[in-house]
Amino acid sequence: MSSAQSEAFTNAPIDPPETPLPALTAKHGRSFWQIVSRSYFRRIKNQIATAYVVLLAVVAVIAPFIANGRPYTAVVDGKRVWPLFRMLSREDRIVLLAGVGFLLYLAVRFFTRKRPPETRTPVRRIALLILVVLGLVASGGIMWSMRHGDNNDLMTREDYKGITPDYDVQGAVFPPLSWGFQDSIYPQSPETQFADPSKEHWLGTDESSRDTLARLLWATRVVFGIGLISELISLAIGIVYGAFMGYFGGTVDILGSRFIELVESIPTLFLIITLVALLGREIYLIMIVLGLTGWTSIARFVRAEFYRLRKMDFVAAAHATGVPLTSILFRHMLPNGLTPILVNATFGIAGAVTIESSLSYLGLGVQPPRASWGSMLNAAGSPGGIFHFWAALAPGIMIFFTIFAYNIIGEGFRDAIDPRLNRLE
Amino acid sequence: MLQYIVRRLLLMVPTLIGMTLIVFMMARFAPGLTGGGQFGEGGGRNARENRELARVNLLKKLGMMDADGKELPLYYQYWRWLKGAATFQFGESVKYGEPVSKLIGNALPVTLTMNVIATLVVYGLALPGGMLAAVKRGKWFDEIWSFVTLALFSLPVIWIGNLAIFELAYSKNLAWFPAGNLHSADTRGFTWLQYSTDYLWHLVLPIAVSCLGGFAYLSKLMRASMISNMYEDYARTARAKGVSQFYVVVRHVLRNSLLPMITVFALVIPGLLGGSLVIEYIFNIPGMGQLGVTAAQSRDLPVLQALTFIGSLLSLICLLLADICYAIADPRVSYE
Numbered sequence: 001m002s003s004a005q006s007e008a009f010t011n012a013p014i015d016p017p018e019t020p021l022p023a024l025t026a027k028h029g030r031s032f033w034q035i036v037s038r039s040y041f042r043r044i045k046n047q048i049a050t051a052y053v054v055l056l057a058v059v060a061v062i063a064p065f066i067a068n069g070r071p072y073t074a075v076v077d078g079k080r081v082w083p084l085f086r087m088l089s090r091e092d093r094i095v096l097l098a099g100v101g102f103l104l105y106l107a108v109r110f111f112t113r114k115r116p117p118e119t120r121t122p123v124r125r126i127a128l129l130i131l132v133v134l135g136l137v138a139s140g141g142i143m144w145s146m147r148h149g150d151n152n153d154l155m156t157r158e159d160y161k162g163i164t165p166d167y168d169v170q171g172a173v174f175p176p177l178s179w180g181f182q183d184s185i186y187p188q189s190p191e192t193q194f195a196d197p198s199k200e201h202w203l204g205t206d207e208s209s210r211d212t213l214a215r216l217l218w219a220t221r222v223v224f225g226i227g228l229i230s231e232l233i234s235l236a237i238g239i240v241y242g243a244f245m246g247y248f249g250g251t252v253d254i255l256g257s258r259f260i261e262l263v264e265s266i267p268t269l270f271l272i273i274t275l276v277a278l279l280g281r282e283i284y285l286i287m288i289v290l291g292l293t294g295w296t297s298i299a300r301f302v303r304a305e306f307y308r309l310r311k312m313d314f315v316a317a318a319h320a321t322g323v324p325l326t327s328i329l330f331r332h333m334l335p336n337g338l339t340p341i342l343v344n345a346t347f348g349i350a351g352a353v354t355i356e357s358s359l360s361y362l363g364l365g366v367q368p369p370r371a372s373w374g375s376m377l378n379a380a381g382s383p384g385g386i387f388h389f390w391a392a393l394a395p396g397i398m399i400f401f402t403i404f405a406y407n408i409i410g411e412g413f414r415d416a417i418d419p420r421l422n423r424l425e
Numbered sequence: 426m427l428q429y430i431v432r433r434l435l436l437m438v439p440t441l442i443g444m445t446l447i448v449f450m451m452a453r454f455a456p457g458l459t460g461g462g463q464f465g466e467g468g469g470r471n472a473r474e475n476r477e478l479a480r481v482n483l484l485k486k487l488g489m490m491d492a493d494g495k496e497l498p499l500y501y502q503y504w505r506w507l508k509g510a511a512t513f514q515f516g517e518s519v520k521y522g523e524p525v526s527k528l529i530g531n532a533l534p535v536t537l538t539m540n541v542i543a544t545l546v547v548y549g550l551a552l553p554g555g556m557l558a559a560v561k562r563g564k565w566f567d568e569i570w571s572f573v574t575l576a577l578f579s580l581p582v583i584w585i586g587n588l589a590i591f592e593l594a595y596s597k598n599l600a601w602f603p604a605g606n607l608h609s610a611d612t613r614g615f616t617w618l619q620y621s622t623d624y625l626w627h628l629v630l631p632i633a634v635s636c637l638g639g640f641a642y643l644s645k646l647m648r649a650s651m652i653s654n655m656y657e658d659y660a661r662t663a664r665a666k667g668v669s670q671f672y673v674v675v676r677h678v679l680r681n682s683l684l685p686m687i688t689v690f691a692l693v694i695p696g697l698l699g700g701s702l703v704i705e706y707i708f709n710i711p712g713m714g715q716l717g718v719t720a721a722q723s724r725d726l727p728v729l730q731a732l733t734f735i736g737s738l739l740s741l742i743c744l745l746l747a748d749i750c751y752a753i754a755d756p757r758v759s760y761e
Contacts, residue, residue, distance in 0.1 A: 045572070262443040265744065267736040269699035270717060274451060274729040277721035354581060358703050361583040362718050377583055387591040396584030404579035411575065 036339075039416040046412035049405040056402065059217055060224040061099035064092050066175050067214040069157030069183035074172035076155070083160065084175070085145060087153055093146045095221065097139055104135040157183045179211035181218035182369040194380075194388045204390040207379045208369075215371035216394050222372045223402060226287050226356045227349040233291025235345055238298025243329045245299070246306025253303070260296045268293050272355060276364045283366055286359065290352050301344050305337030339417045346410035350403045357399045373399045426752070433748055437741055444737045448730055449506050506730075515731035520723045525731045528716060533735070535607065536705070536712035540697045543632050547639040547693065552686070554640075555647025559682075560674060562652055571645075578641035582700060586634045586707040594630060602630045605709035631708040635700050639693055646689060650682040657681070684755055691747035695740035 030038070040046050059066070070083035088096075111128040157179075158164045160172050163186065185192040185205065192209040195201060203212035245256040275289045309315060310333070318328045359365030360374025368375060373395035380395070381387030497505075509515055515525035558570040594604040603609070607627050608620070615623065654660065655678055663673045698713070705714035713732060720728035 258439060259443070262440050262447070265440060265444055265695075265737050265740050266447065266733060267695045267699045267740060269702050270729075270733045270736045271451075273702065273717055273721040274733055277724050277729060278451070278726070350579065357581055358583055362703070362706060362721070364718075364721055374583060377587065381587050381591070387587060387595065389591065392584065392587060396581065396588070399581040399584060400579060403581065404576060407575055407579050 036413075036416045040412050043412055045408055049408035049412070052401065052405045053409065056220050056224055056405075060220040061095055063218050063221055064088055067177040067179060067181070067211075067217045068175045069160075069178060069180040070153070071160050071172035071174045071178075074160055075170040076160075077168050083153055083155070088145070090146065093142050095225075097142050100135055100139050100142070104132060107131045107135070156186075158186045177211070177214055177217070179214040181210070181215050181371045183210060183214070185209040194391055196390055203394045206376065206391050210369075212376070212391060212394055215376060216373070216398060219371040219373050219376065219395070219398075222283065222366055222370070223353055223356065223399075226283070226290065227352050227406070229287045230290035230294065230352045231345050231349045233288060234294040234298055234348055235341070237291070238295035239302050239330075239334065239341065241295065242299035242302025243306050243334065246303040247310050247329060247333070249307065249310075253307075256299075256303070260299055263293075264296050269355065269358070272359070273362070273364055276359060281364060281367050283370070286356060286365055290355060294348055294352065298341060298344055298348065301341050302337065305340060306333055309333045309337055340414075343410055343414045343417070346406055346413060350406035350410065353399070353403050353406065429752055430745075430749060433745060437745065440741065441738075444741075445507055445510060445734065446503070448733050448737070449503050451730075451733075510731075510734055515734075516727045518720075518725055518728050520720065520725045520728070525727050528728065529713070529731055529735060532711060532713045532716045535710060536698070536701050536714065539628060539632060539635070539701065539704075539710070539712065540694060542628065543635050543639070543697055544690075544693060546632060546636050547643055548686070550636075551640050551643035551647055552683075555644040556651055556674070556679065556682075558644065558648045559651030559655070562648075567648075571648075574641040574645055577637045578645070580637055582634060582638070582703050583707070585637070586631075586704060589630055589634055590707070603627050605707075607710055631704050631710060634707075635697060635704045638700070639697060643686065643689065643693070646685060647682065650685045651678055654678045654681050684751065687747055687750045687754055689747075690750070691740070691744040694743040695736070698736055698739060 041050075064084070064087075065072075068084050068087075070087050072084050073080065073082050075081075107128060111124050111131075155167060156164070159167050160169055160174075161178070162169050162172075179201075188209045192205060193207055195205045195209075197204045201211050201213065203216065206212055206215065241256065245253050271293055272289055275293075276286060279285050279289070306329075315328060315333060318332045323332070356365055357372070357374035357377070360372040361378045363375075363378060366372035366375055368379075376395040377392055377399075380391035513526050513529075515529075517523065518525050518528055521528065554570070554574075558567050561567050561570075590604050591598065593599050594602040603626065605627075608623050609627075651674075655674075660673055660678055663677050664670070668676075701712060701714035702717055703714070704710070705712045706718045709715070713736070716728060717732045719725070720732065
């Protein structure tokens with residue numbers, strides 16, 4: 001407000017206004033999350049990074065349907081078969097189920113959000129109904145096939161493609177990329193190994209004549225899964241630990257802080273390679289190990305937030321009305337201190353992706369033939385050996401983009417929720 | 426001051442004991458122990474006996490069993506391990522058959538040299554860089570700088586290291602740098618000066634690659650620290666009494682902005698130590714990291730235990746150093 005304006009304001013007559021105040025419009029005030037998301041999506045780099053991570057998630061869920069050596073359907077020896085669906089493993093089906101469930105959740109949230117009454121139409125309800133029915137049918141199908149599907153398929157990609165003459169295959173419908181993560185070119189020869197990009201293989205092939213693009217797509221599952229699950233474990237441990245430390249303070253706080261210092265004094269990567277070497281190189285174990293070593297920074301943040309919040313009136317009020325302790329901690333206090341924790345978790349995911357790719361690169365992580373960007377890099381050029389530029393380019397760039405995207409999201413989010421930074425810039 | 430250091434050292438004791446407990450327990454309860462045993466190593470009649478004998482051998486080597494094959498009580502095992510660790514005796518390596526202390530004695534100086542140089546480089550570049558970005562805050566230089574440092578921070582070492590070797594040290598491309606190891610294959614007849622130049626020349630690429638992340642992180646921190654200090658009252662006072670912007674930044678703001686950089690020193694060294702795992706593997710440098718990777722690949726338990734122990738010890742020492750430096754730099758920290 002300029003000085004002239006403020007002067008006019010203070011000198012204005014204080015008589016009651018002649019005309020009544022305009023009626024309140026249907027516009028609602030913006031909530032905290034609306035303000036944050038508006039300020040977040042204003043930056044173009046945040047938009048791109050978010051779109052990239054969403055794309056990563058989508059590819060991770062549908063990878064078997066876009067890169068697979070088995071056709072969706074074909075007529076083999078006069079019988080219609082569905083090889084791709086039969087070949088899905090139990091994990092694939094669980095991932096699919098989770099994907100459908102998440103989409104359904106989003107649809108329900110979208111179609112039932114609060115809107116002014118005059119814009120409500122029955123179309124939305126019908127659309128929601130159709131979507132829910134479709135989703136339920138899809139999950140039902142997946143569940144049914146979990147019990148009835150089996151992996152006893154003796155035919156190879158070449159059989160379905162009609163390259164080998166053992167079967168009579170008619171009308172096979174292949175996915176857009178007809179290579180799976182473990183389909184090698186048949187027959188293999190030195191020329192098909194580490195081939196440069198070509199029309200058939202857009203990103204070339206790897207040491208076992210497998211398609212690099214297909215493996216790249218399948219590896220998104222490892223990266224996305226490890227980032228998500230290990231961070232969820234870290235969050236669970238860190239939030240509970242930090243909440244009790246911050247809320248009780250005193251001896252609990254001192255002892256807890258000592259233990260955090262203790263865990264932090266052990267170099268994380270050394271701890272992780274020791275654990276991985278001893279426990280085995282199973283992908284779920286790596287998720288758990290990463291989760292068990294990454295919670296300390298979250299616990300620190302939660303502790304600081306709870307320490308600040310516990311003096312607030314609403315906590316005292318909840319306490320006075322007899323709300324149980326866990327409810328005070330996790331339903332009243334946690335939502336008020338969640339934002340810095342989420343920022344921290346985003347950086348944590350970037351860290352987990354870095355560590356997973358390093359582990360796989362060192363041969364201690366995801367084991368072949370399962371695809372991981374780190375192990376693809378290792379195959380493309382181990383120390384002292386020949387470095388295959390094309391085979392290393394794609395996984396390297398993907399690791400870089402993924403870590404970069406998570407870091408951009410974390411920073412953008414932090415800037416969006418920190419009003420001090422906004423004021424300064 | 427001395428009192429402060431002594432108090433700080435005493436506080437370290439429980440942490441140290443807890444840390445040794447974790448390192449010891451981790452190995453003690455590892456299911457991996459039961460799977461040990463190379464082909465025909467134990468001298469038994471079949472695979473199962475071989476495995477069992479190998480397990481017993483390993484347990485004996487680790488001091489978990491007495492000569493009769495009876496497992497010792499847990500506290501006694503821990504006590505034996507602790508006694509060994511106190512004098513840096515960690516038993517024999519399963520893979521190399523040599524004392525672990527000797528292996529580490531060879532590897533530690535290499536890693537320490539690398540990390541000390543890397544730390545100097547990181548601080549030397551990050552301080553002016555962050556300062557510049559803070560002074561030009563909000564301008565296009567700062568925008569680009571922020572973006573580039575975030576990109577550097579996100580660059581995966583496993584990729585950029587390999588790429589650097591391929592582009593800059595591969596005989597068919599630019600062969601400017603050696604591709605790995607610490608010195609040339611034939612160093613006979615080198616003078617002292619020649620040898621150290623050769624040594625440093627071999628360290629250029631690994632150190633450059635290992636510095637990227639730390640440099641980006643520190644310069645971001647420096648920028649944030651400078652910016653928050655520029656809005657402090659003392660900076661405004663200085664400006665109000667007519668001190669030029671240059672002197673405000675260099676004389677007043679810079680000094681106070683260095684405090685968080687000292688605190689972070691305790692994190693930089695352990696971070697570089699962890700990073701050396703990958704760097705040393707890629708560049709084939711016989712340091713702690715490479716030792717750790719080969720030990721993990723061959724499940725060499727005593728070596729892994731010792732490495733984790735020494736790594737933790739180093740980071741505790743760094744924490745202590747950082748605290749002491751902080752107490753010296755900031756008179757508000759009380760020594761009592």
